[in-house]
Amino acid sequence: MRSVRAVLTGVVAAVAVACAPVPSGAPDIGGGSAVVPRPDDASELTAPPSSAAAAVPSCDATASLRPQGAPPAAGQMPAGSTMERIVRSGRLRVGVDQNTYLMGFRNPFSGQLEGFDVDMAREVARALFGDPEKIQFKVLTSEQRIPALENGEVDVVVRTMTINCERWQKVNFSTVYYQAGQRVLVPSSSEATGIESLGGKKVCATKGSSSLANVANAPSRPIAVEVPNWTDCLVMLQQGQVDAISTDDTILAGFAAQDPYTKVVGPKFTAEPYGMAMPKASEDFVRFVNALLERLRADGTWASIHRRWLGEPPPPPVAKYRD
């Protein structure tokens, strides 16, 4: 009887072992977490950009060199001047942007560069050659502007460039040709009211821009995200990878025009005077450009360019000189 029970137990055990579930050996499908695309070279800033703000002596940044009378007529530049050298080379080399809607951008239909900055640059070419087409554009990112001037790759940079004392150390600026100020762009569903309510949120700006430094140094301590081009910021905002973009109101207006689901919020929390930047050596060219800007302000050209791209013009910025 005992042996029968032992045998039965053995049989039951054997059946139990034989019937134990055998799991599938097939691998998981994977792909549970989507890998989202990012713009090339986008990264989060861990420390504020190395702006040696303390080491820069304070200066009257917006004061430029006084022009010496009216600019000479096109094609009649004084011998030995920077302007004469440019005229002899046959074209004006200008550093511009092709990613900032309304300021300097590539028109997708024609492939041509257009915008407020581009038209201002064409006025410089017109003053030198009598022909606004004698111009060679070199597209620069914010970061590349000063090196391009220092290496002599361009004669002038007209690219939403803020005049400040730190940059005066390396390049010369014209008088102010546009007065911008930094604000914040957020999705229209956002409850943010300005840079102060973006603490711990990701805020996008381009590398080497003064906007990036302003974001990184903001008291509310947002997380600065840097990208090469301004439109990369809009891509990241639309893809939900950043919470806001903070830069000059002109650039933000261009974004808002491209995406109706965004809004510009908060006051201007910085003043961003734009100037045309030229190499440190060519002071005669700075005086020439300032003379030209005087004329553009006076004869309504500035106002008509403003109307074309940015709407009803305010009075043009007043020129200040340091002689």
Add this chain to the structure above:
Amino acid sequence: MLVEAQRNPVRRVTGLARSTPGRLTLLALLLVALTLLVGALTATSVQRRSDALTALADRSEPLAFAAQEVYRAMADADATAASAFLSGGVESAALRQRYEADVAKAAAALSTATSEITRSPELGEALSTLSQQLPVYTGLVETARAHNRQGNPVGAAYLREASTLMRDRLLPAAHSLYRAENANVVRDLGGATALPWLELLLGAVLLGALVAAQRFLTRKTNRLLNVGLVAATAAAVLSLLWVLGASVVAVSGASSSRDDAEVVDVLAQARIQTLAARRDETLTLVARGSGGEYEKGFVAASDELRGLLDRAGSGAAVTHFEAWQQAHQRVREADDRGDYTAAVGLALGSRPDGSAVAFEALDGDLRESLGAARARLTDTIAGARGALTGAVPAVVLLALVAAVAVAAGLWQRLKEYR
């Protein structure tokens, strides 16, 4: 007697072995066993070679081709998207069709490559990257397109993001997939090109045994030839010749396939480098003055391409390559002296001295050479497989014939001792 045999079977066997009929029986048993063993081993060896060729023809080569198509179609889509963007406005119907064909081809080739994933689990990561990111890529390109149609410059940023995704994730994955599948081709070719030493050795052993048996019989029975053994020897010789002949044809076919496979590999790489160079040439113009990195990419791809074309030894392709290099020089000169419109015209237009025409000609050459080289490759593989057709059944059948003949021949002699 029976009792004694049961009690001492060893002595009985040795006693039997000492008698002539015993020896004859033993000889017959050994020879039959040897014949069957050699037949089985030879058949296995031939089968292995045939399996390698089947794997090559039915799996590795088509999969390597699929991987190559994935790689090429993606590189082409990237180059085409860049051209469409540079051309401005809404892209031309031809460019759009080319892009759509590339995406369709990439997806179809990818599904072929994925269907065999269980065979090469190490490819899982590359394949899953490709499957996951291809729809993301096309999504970005369509977003860019939608923005372009509305005149929003952010379209360019979406296209840059798409191109970055392609360069940083999709193309490297496609490259590693292609390399792995190509390595499988080389491995299967190696299995098919091994010389038939084992078959030769086995055949020689069997023939030697049969000849020795014949001489033993001649000595024992004073008869010159035993019909059974002669028939068995003939069957063994026939089997050996068949196997050697078929194997040598298959090996030489597989060896020339190896050369063809190398040509296919070189041409495929050349085609992909051509597309990479074209993309970089276009993106240099898109970047408009700040495209130094892309120009470096063009020069690097061109150098690689020049080496590959030299190895492929394709005369027409080299001519078109040189024409393209000169056209590229003209594009750069125009762009560098500030004549952007002329540079774009040279890069995209249908001028005979422009780089678009030279690129199309080179790509067309490579496409044709690649098609011809692949056709040669599949033909030689098919030829090698054809040589082995019927070899395995023939070996088995001849081994059985030889075994029966040995048994019958020795039975004849054994009967004389009854």
